Amino acid sequence: MALLCRHNRVLWLINMTSAGEKQYYSLALVKWLFKHLPPDMLVGLLYDIGCQLEHSCQKWGFLDDSILSCISFRISVFHAYGHQWPCQIVYHPQKCAGFGLSDGEGCEHLWSALKHLIPML
Secondary structure, X not given: OEEEOOOOOEEEEOOXXXXXXXXXXXXXXHHHHHHOOOOOOOEEEEOOOHHHHHHHHHXXXXXXXXXXXXXXXXXXXXXXXXXXXXXXXXXXXXXXOOOOOOOOOHHHHXXXXXXXXXXXX
């Protein structure tokens, strides 16, 4: 799993040791990011399941309120159209101030460029 900046440059990578996208990998990346940012910096987070991650953080307290209040969760554009109608409006990055034309597909481009390094099973 990777954390990329707004310009699609890799900030950090995590080696996933279990199958599937587990929320704790993304939470670990977010916590690590906030250790390197000023405490009042606002962060727009584009993630394939951003709505589920936000809900889990609010329900179970996975992130401190000081971090959670500085994050604007959104869904990457490609995945926003696959979600139910309210998620398309609320979590679509291009329908929200501050995201510009960001599509959140930087990780997809990264994996496409690195796929030749992944052995076939």
